[in-house]
Amino acid sequence: MHDVLVIGAGTAGLTAAIYARRASKSVLVLEARGFGGQILNTPAIWNYPAEPGISGFDFAMKLYSQAETLGAEFAFGTASGFRAEDGGFTVPTADAEYRGRSLIIATGTSHRGLGLPGEEALTGRGVSFCATCDGALYKGRDVAVVGGGNTAVSDALYLSDLAATVWLIHRRDSFRADPADVALLGRKENIRLLLGTRVTGLVAEDKLSAVVLTGPEGRTSELPVAGLFIAVGMVPATGAFEGLLELDPSGYIVAGEDCRTSVPGVFAAGDGRTKDVRQLVTAAADGAVAATAAVRYVNSL
Amino acid sequence: MSVVKVNSGNFAEEVLGSDRTVLVDFNADWCGPCRMLAPMLEKVAAAHPEAKFAAVNIDDEPELAVRYGISSIPCLIAFRGGSEIRRSVGLIPPDAIAALIKG
């Protein structure tokens, strides 16, 4: 059994591993997909202290190497929950179980989908959640962006330099995005706005060929596009922990700045916790706080 | 056995004409998840000599990217006897990579 079992190898989880190892505790980090978390997709980070312009990949790699060099252990698997037993916690995955005297949940968030039939199967076949990742594959084609926040507006601006026409589809009449970016929309000739409009269907054979739109009067139409970029927000990746600890109505793990959850010995760190600012620097800070609290908890056993 | 770089010139011979199952990793230098996937792919390749592992840089080989309808990377496509048998998009762990070339 490890002293500290961390679920999620993003910025919060990897930082927690560093702090727990520095306190000489044994640490296992369980990760579902690959090291680094969400930031891997970002070409350049401009707001992390002392690392202006670092790429998401380099940031993630440095953080992972630092944790590994300090002696953190790693395993791949998707946690499906946890059980308190024998003075510790057991975390099951599809084909194994991991044990920790204390538990840090650092599973972050994932992209919210539209919930349309075929959406999952078409992801990577015309449906995308990341304009900076996939935009280059739509050079000279027509694409649509759905959403009305900062991500949707900046995705539309980014794609306008690559795609032929960018349709920006938003169910409301105005955007809740940075006003400077919204003003830029009007200056891009190839960005067309479809307001008061929802995406209500996907048309595809092998890959996406059009989206079904429902307009203000409830009338539907088909818009031919090669790509649909979905930018309608994030949801906490905490579904596996429902019913096991307190979540807020949106699914975030209820925990204050001390990262303590409703279950003693279980701590929450990073974007999956109730908080105001979801950034790398706050994820790293949570990792430090949660690990320090976990170490104290383990010492008190 | 390591991952071999392939291009439109040798794709037919190296991938489609291979007598082993071939897993092709479509990637690009600017793609963070692709770079995180690469060392995991190397490890899976070392553990699975019965299959062949190849990589295509989509910026160098746009024609192959279009031919295989790549619209998101990293994209792993398993080929057997010249046809696609499985496809996976996004960063996935080693077990899931290995599952793409199974039986």
Ligand SMILES: Cc1cc2nc3c(=O)[nH]c(=O)nc-3n(C[C@H](O)[C@H](O)[C@H](O)COP(=O)(O)OP(=O)(O)OC[C@H]3O[C@@H](n4cnc5c(N)ncnc54)[C@H](O)[C@@H]3O)c2cc1C
């Ligand atoms: C496009 C984009 C750009 C951004 N740019 C910036 C920026 O410039 N500056 C900045 O400070 N912030 C930026 N952010 C925000 C930043 O990425 C997040 O705040 C940060 O990644 C949160 O870290 P985290 O460790 O909490 O979660 P994540 O990075 O999401 O990591 C969570 C990890 O947990 C794993 N996981 C999830 N569920 C399970 C499970 N059940 N079992 C096992 N593992 C699991 C995931 O695979 C993932 O690796 C950006 C975000 C996005 C999407």
